Amino acid sequence: MMSAILISNLTQDWVQSVQRLHLEFFFIPNLVITLATFLANPILLICILLSRALRQETRYLLVANTLVADMLFLTLNLATVTSNLVRAQITWLVCELITAVTVTAYCCAILTVTLMVVDTYAAVRWPLHYRDILPPARTHLILAGVWVLAGIYPFALVVTVTARSENPQENLPVCLVLISLGFIQIQNVMRIHIYFFVAALICATLIFYCYIRLYMVTRTQGIWQRRFSRARVTLLAHGFLLLLYFAPGFVFTMELFLFHRTDISTDVRVCLSTVNMCIFMLLPRAFAPYLYGLRYREISDTLMLLLHRHRPQTAVS
Numbered sequence: 001m002m003s004a005i006l007i008s009n010l011t012q013d014w015v016q017s018v019q020r021l022h023l024e025f026f027f028i029p030n031l032v033i034t035l036a037t038f039l040a041n042p043i044l045l046i047c048i049l050l051s052r053a054l055r056q057e058t059r060y061l062l063v064a065n066t067l068v069a070d071m072l073f074l075t076l077n078l079a080t081v082t083s084n085l086v087r088a089q090i091t092w093l094v095c096e097l098i099t100a101v102t103v104t105a106y107c108c109a110i111l112t113v114t115l116m117v118v119d120t121y122a123a124v125r126w127p128l129h130y131r132d133i134l135p136p137a138r139t140h141l142i143l144a145g146v147w148v149l150a151g152i153y154p155f156a157l158v159v160t161v162t163a164r165s166e167n168p169q170e171n172l173p174v175c176l177v178l179i180s181l182g183f184i185q186i187q188n189v190m191r192i193h194i195y196f197f198v199a200a201l202i203c204a205t206l207i208f209y210c211y212i213r214l215y216m217v218t219r220t221q222g223i224w225q226r227r228f229s230r231a232r233v234t235l236l237a238h239g240f241l242l243l244l245y246f247a248p249g250f251v252f253t254m255e256l257f258l259f260h261r262t263d264i265s266t267d268v269r270v271c272l273s274t275v276n277m278c279i280f281m282l283l284p285r286a287f288a289p290y291l292y293g294l295r296y297r298e299i300s301d302t303l304m305l306l307l308h309r310h311r312p313q314t315a316v317s
Contacts, residue, residue, distance in 0.1 A: 040289035244284035
C-alpha cells in the first residue's frame with residue numbers, strides 16, 4: 001500500500017511541476033526531431049536490406065541494427081511523451097514494460113555503436129582474416145546476443161517488481177522511465193547503479209582501447225598527416241556520434257542519483273529530465289542516419305541506384 005501511495009505522490013508532483021513550468025512545449029522539438037529521424041532511418045534500412053553486398057558486410061549490419069534500435073526507442077519515447085501530454089491513464093504493469101523495452105533499445109544502440117568501433121579495429125588490425133573472423137552468420141548471432149544482453153536485466157527487474165507489487169493494474173497519470181527506475185531504485189539502489197556503471201565502463205574501455213590501438217597501428221602509414229584525410233573525418237564523425245550517444249546516459253544516471261534527494265527541488269529534476277528525454281536523447285538518433293549516409297559511400301551509391309531504378313517507372317506512369 002505504501003508503494004502505491006509513493007508512486008501516486010511522485011506522479012502527481014511531476015504533473016503539477018510540468019504544468020507550472022509549461023514544459024509541455026518540449027513536445028514540439030521532440031516531435032520534429034523524431035519525424036526528421038524517421039524520414040532518414042527507413043531509407044538507409046531499405047538500402048542495406050535490398051543490397052546483397054551491403055547485407056554481407058558486418059559494418060552495415062551493425063548500422064542497420066543501430067537504426068532499428070533507434071527507431072524503437074524513438075517510437076516508445078514519442079508515445080510516452082504524447083500519453084503524458086494528454087494525461088492518458090496507463091497501468092503500472094504496462095508502464096514497467098514500456099520502461100524495460102525503452103531501456104533495452106537504448107542499451108542496444110550503445111552496445112552496437114561500441115561494436116562498430118571494435119569492428120573497425122578488427123578490419124584494420126587483421127585485414128586478411130577479417131571476413132573469416134566476422135562472417136555474416138556470426139554477425140547475426142552477435143546482434144541477437146546484443147539484444148538479449150541489453151534486455152535481460154531490465155526485464156528481470158520488471159518481473160521482480162511486478163511480483164512484489166500489490167496492484168500492478170493500478171493506473172498512473174504519468175509514465176516515465178525515470179520514475180519507474182527511480183522507484184525500483186529504492187529496493188535495488190546498488191544493483192541499478194552497478195548495472196549502468198559497469199556497462200558504460202566496459203563500452204568506454206573498449207572504445208578507447210580500439211581507438212588508441214588504431215592510431216598506433218596506422219600512424220606510420222601517413223593517413224593522419226593531411227588535415228582533412230578520410231581517417232580524420234571518420235574519427236571525428238564517429239567520436240562526435242559516440243559523445244552524443246553516451247552523454248544522455250550519464251545525464252540520466254545523474255537524474256537517478258538526484259531522484260530521491262530532498263535538497264533538490266522537484267522543478268529542477270523535472271526540467272532536467274524533460275530536456276534530456278525530449279532533446280538530448282534524440283540528438284544522436286537524429287544525426288546518426290545523416291552521418292552514416294555521408295560517411296559510407298556504398299550506402300549513398302545504393303540509394304542513388306535505387307532512385308535511378310525507379311525513375312523510368314515513374315515517368316511511364
